[in-house]
Amino acid sequence: MTDQAMARAQRRSGVDGLAPLARRAEGVVLPLGALAAGLALFGLLLLALGKSPVEFYALVYKAGFGTAFSWANTLSRAAPLLFAALCVALPARLGLVVIGGEGAIVLGGTATGALGVWLGGVPPALALPLMAAAGAAVGALWIGAVGALRHYRGVNETIASLLMAYIGIALMNHLIEGPLRDPASLNKPSTAPLPDALRVGDIPGMDVHWGLVVALVCCVLTWVLIERTTWGFAARIAGDNVRAAQVQGLPVGRLILGFTALGGAFAGLAGFFEVAAVQGSANASLAAGYGYTGILIAFLARQNPLAVIPVALLLAGFEASSGLVQRRMDLPDATILVLKAVVFVVILVSDTLYGRFRLFAPERWRRS
Amino acid sequence: MTDLGLWAVPVAILGGAIRVSTPFLFVSLGEVLTERAGRINLGLEGTLVFGAMAGYAVAYESGSAWAGVLAAALAGVIFGLLHGLICSLPKVNDIAIGIALMLLGTGLAFFFGTPYVQPVAPRLPAIDLGFWSGIPQVQAALTVNVLFLAGIALALGMAWMLRATRVGLILRVVGDSTDAARAMGLRPNAIRIGATAAGGAFAGVAGAYLSLFYPGAWSQGVSSGQGLMAVALVIFARWNPLNCVWAALLFGGAGALGPALQSVGLSEGYYLYYAAPYVLTLGVLIATSSPNRATAGAPGELSITK
Numbered sequence: 033m034t035d036q037a038m039a040r041a042q043r044r045s046g047v048d049g050l051a052p053l054a055r056r057a058e059g060v061v062l063p064l065g066a067l068a069a070g071l072a073l074f075g076l077l078l079l080a081l082g083k084s085p086v087e088f089y090a091l092v093y094k095a096g097f098g099t100a101f102s103w104a105n106t107l108s109r110a111a112p113l114l115f116a117a118l119c120v121a122l123p124a125r126l127g128l129v130v131i132g133g134e135g136a137i138v139l140g141g142t143a144t145g146a147l148g149v150w151l152g153g154v155p156p157a158l159a160l161p162l163m164a165a166a167g168a169a170v171g172a173l174w175i176g177a178v179g180a181l182r183h184y185r186g187v188n189e190t191i192a193s194l195l196m197a198y199i200g201i202a203l204m205n206h207l208i209e210g211p212l213r214d215p216a217s218l219n220k221p222s223t224a225p226l227p228d229a230l231r232v233g234d235i236p237g238m239d240v241h242w243g244l245v246v247a248l249v250c251c252v253l254t255w256v257l258i259e260r261t262t263w264g265f266a267a268r269i270a271g272d273n274v275r276a277a278q279v280q281g282l283p284v285g286r287l288i289l290g291f292t293a294l295g296g297a298f299a300g301l302a303g304f305f306e307v308a309a310v311q312g313s314a315n316a317s318l319a320a321g322y323g324y325t326g327i328l329i330a331f332l333a334r335q336n337p338l339a340v341i342p343v344a345l346l347l348a349g350f351e352a353s354s355g356l357v358q359r360r361m362d363l364p365d366a367t368i369l370v371l372k373a374v375v376f377v378v379i380l381v382s383d384t385l386y387g388r389f390r391l392f393a394p395e396r397w398r399r400s
Numbered sequence: 401m402t403d404l405g406l407w408a409v410p411v412a413i414l415g416g417a418i419r420v421s422t423p424f425l426f427v428s429l430g431e432v433l434t435e436r437a438g439r440i441n442l443g444l445e446g447t448l449v450f451g452a453m454a455g456y457a458v459a460y461e462s463g464s465a466w467a468g469v470l471a472a473a474l475a476g477v478i479f480g481l482l483h484g485l486i487c488s489l490p491k492v493n494d495i496a497i498g499i500a501l502m503l504l505g506t507g508l509a510f511f512f513g514t515p516y517v518q519p520v521a522p523r524l525p526a527i528d529l530g531f532w533s534g535i536p537q538v539q540a541a542l543t544v545n546v547l548f549l550a551g552i553a554l555a556l557g558m559a560w561m562l563r564a565t566r567v568g569l570i571l572r573v574v575g576d577s578t579d580a581a582r583a584m585g586l587r588p589n590a591i592r593i594g595a596t597a598a599g600g601a602f603a604g605v606a607g608a609y610l611s612l613f614y615p616g617a618w619s620q621g622v623s624s625g626q627g628l629m630a631v632a633l634v635i636f637a638r639w640n641p642l643n644c645v646w647a648a649l650l651f652g653g654a655g656a657l658g659p660a661l662q663s664v665g666l667s668e669g670y671y672l673y674y675a676a677p678y679v680l681t682l683g684v685l686i687a688t689s690s691p692n693r694a695t696a697g698a699p700g701e702l703s704i705t706k
Binding site: 131185206209383384386 | 442489490493500501512632635670672679681691
């Protein structure tokens with residue numbers, strides 16, 4: 033090979049070295065751009081109402097990420113959001129839009145609270161794993177049922193899961209106001225408080241409970257499952273084209289059941305930590321809307337379990353800032369809900385931009 | 401007052417069915433229109449809540465309940481247009497957009513609705529169809545709102561339109577095959593946007609009924625998922641406007657079960673009766689879906705049945 037040819041080959045590989053980077057950049061640059069556009073659009077709405085967007089976002093930053101205290105608040109809220117987002121992202125890999133994680137959260141929490149009271153005298157090393165397993169199992173059954181209905185009966189999973197969420201919340205209300213109610217809980221019906229030994233503590237040196245660590249580990253493990261195992265590979269094929277997967281002999285039914293049940297188990301764990309680490313008993317505060325925020329997080333993260341982590345932190349910061357922003361700027365309590373919804377719409381609109389930019393498509397770089 | 405004993409329960413359920421069914425009827429008729437054109441709008445729940453707020457606010461400010469209904473319909477058109485326009489972009493998922501608009505409609509309604517939680521707006525008038533009866537419960541049950549009758553007329557009109565008119569034919573062609581519609585020189589996206597906007601108007605009116613007649617006040621809990629259940633109801637009704645009337649009455653009856661039992665002093669397990677409409681919806685979905693996806697009567701271009 034002549035020197036000239038070698039130099040040419042090197043130059044070309046320099047360009048080609050950028051190619052995989054450019055392909056990956058599309059999935060990062062477009063969501064970030066859409067997020068910025070959504071925040072800007074909400075800023076315009078604030079301007080139209082005569083409020084200062086700069087003050088708004090400065091307050092959100094301060095209350096969500098500005099101090100050690102606000103970080104503790106944000107990180108505590110991130111744990112259930114991470115679990116809830118996994119409950120959307122896992123079925124999404126099979127092409128299913130499951131939006132009823134809220135039902136699995138409240139029932140997982142109720143199961144945790146009920147079992148914890150019953151296991152009062154059992155050593156925590158045994159009782160806590162049992163409670164976590166109960167919460168996860170109830171969540172897995174609840175969302176797994178949605179997967180089963182989809183696969184065996186062809187029931188639309190989006191509508192079914194949201195109906196199941198309404199039913200789950202009604203069931204929780206029935207249980208905590210009826211059979212499981214602690215007679216001492218007067219104003220706020222709850223199950224009996226968990227014994228102190230059965231509470232999940234904080235991470236040493238932080239004002240954040242262990243649920244955050246477990247949630248982060250679950251995100252990483254889910255990523256490994258989807259990206260690095262044959263099960264995940266099969267699920268991605270089935271998500272792209274069910275018929276092709278069936279022709280290949282992939283166990284589509286078992287994949288759907290497994291992925292929806294696993295997602296539901298994560299949502300159930302969110303309920304476990306809300307009861308065992310935050311509330312101390314199962315009560316109506318379990319239906320705090322984490323399941324619905326999880327939908328937005330999963331879509332913003334493009335259903336990638338690792339990308340879910342930074343997005344969940346951002347959204348947790350928004351939620352943590354909600355009270356301060358409303359008080360300081362005299363805004364209604366639905367302000368953060370509107371912000372989330374505007375960002376959600378813009379993110380979905382940005383789906384239309386994929387494949388439109390030559391910058392992200394190396395095979396089209398040399399043309400013209 | 402005449403003591404009806406246990407007869408009070410079926411009478412209360414009948415009255416409740418008529419009262420509770422109207423929002424189901426309007427939302428499901430709107431969704432039939434949208435889905436017959438080949439799109440699904442899951443966001444009608446958000447449209448309904450925003451319509452409830454807009455209708456109540458305008459009725460309060462103007463002093464006219466009918467101005468409120470009109471405003472709610474206009475708000476519904478705007479949400480429908482938004483859904484229709486966004487879904488006309490390539491690669492955008494209509495189900496996900498519906499979820500996002502559900503959040504947006506609810507969020508904006510709560511955002512702008514805070515000042516209207518306290519004031520009292522004028523109510524929609526009702527027609528007393530129970531005048532022949534001497535029993536107060538029967539009279540109460542048969543006090544029917546004008547919008548319920550309008551909904552039935554609308555269902556009849558839509559059934560006729562879909563079967564016998566040019567507009568109906570165009571809608572059905574667009575819903576069954578985009579390619580066939582293009583070959584006929586139609587513009588599928590424009591027609592779908594129109595159908596979604598009209599469907600949104602119906603959902604807005606349903607919201608106005610909630611806040612201006614029954615329960616008759618604006619609050620953040622004004623809807624208990626009627627907008628979503630109505631979408632499921634459309635599958636049950638096989639995309640037929642006349643079936644929507646029966647389905648809406650059935651769902652209204654299920655929704656009235658809890659309050660009816662409470663009225664005779666049975667309050668045990670209140671929350672379980674409260675869940676009855678959701679359980680019924682789910683049961684109906686399971687019974688009417690089929691695993692091989694080829695649901696009878698479904699428009700061919702509909703994403704949920706493909």
